[in-house]
Amino acid sequence: xxxxxxxxxxxALGTAAAPVMVWLWAAGLIQCRRRRALRAWxxxxxxxxALxxxxxxxxxxxxxxxxxxxxxxxxxLLFLGGAGAMLSAxxxxxxxxxxxxxxxxxxxxxxxxxxxxxxxxxxxxxxxxALTAGPEQVAVRDGQQVVAVDExxxxxxxxxxxxxxxxxxxxxxxxxxxEYAGGAER
Numbered sequence: 314x315x316x317x318x319x320x321x322x323x324x325a326l327g328t329a330a331a332p333v334m335v336w337l338w339a340a341g342l343i344q345c346r347r348r349r350a351l352r353a354w355x356x357x358x359x360x361x362x363a364l365x366x367x368x369x370x371x372x373x374x375x376x377x378x379x380x381x382x383x384x385x386x387x388x389x390l391l392f393l394g395g396a397g398a399m400l401s402a403x404x405x406x407x408x409x410x411x412x413x414x415x416x417x418x419x420x421x422x423x424x425x426x427x428x429x430x431x432x433x434x435x436x437x438x439x440x441x442x443a444l445t446a447g448p449e450q451v452a453v454r455d456g457q458q459v460v461a462v463d464e465x466x467x468x469x470x471x472x473x474x475x476x477x478x479x480x481x482x483x484x485x486x487x488x489x490x491x492e493y494a495g496g497a498e499r
Contacts, residue, residue: 351401358394361387376484380460381449383480392434399427451476459487468492 365387372378379387403423449462458476460483465471470491475483 350404351398354394354397354401356394357390358398361390361394365391372481373484377477377481378474378484380480380482381462395434396431399430403427449482454488457487464489465491 369379403420449460452459452461452473454461454473459473460476462472462474462482463470468491470489472486472489474486477483
């Protein structure tokens with residue numbers, strides 16, 4: 314119970330601090346002279362975000378879905394790019410053409426906001442991984458290569474999707490085998 318409350322508090326704190334980091338990120342991109350690192354981290358973040366959002370939409374239209382390892386890698390790149398962009402924005406604060414006391418104050422606010430956002434993202438990432446990434450394996454069923462995904466939480470529920478490669482799988486299950494209260498259903 315305490316762990317859940319602490320996780321919710323970290324997530325709320327990260328959500329509240331996110332606008333501060335977005336504002337500092339934008340100020341760093343617009344006003345700083347040394348923007349190369351900030352641009353690189355931002356490009357990584359935006360590329361992972363585009364692959365997750367636009368790629369998922371395109372895959373859904375083609376009746377495909379990301380495999381769980383691919384999703385975890387994309388979420389990892391998203392987190393890494395966001396963390397790098399935030400830390401680069403904090404690092405770029407001394408280059409902003411503001412008075413010294415304002416830069417010092419904003420650097421402290423930015424460091425706190427950055428830590429809060431990263432903590433919230435870590436907690437959210439742990440929840441997303443725990444809730445969405447079921448164990449999967451490539452198998453052969455009825456002479457066809459399939460991706461077997463364990464979609465059950467407390468009960469046994471195995472869904473078999475068409476194998477479409479190492480990064481994606483079919484979007485619609487060929488067959489779902491579940492076992493509830495000792496009885497098997499197909």
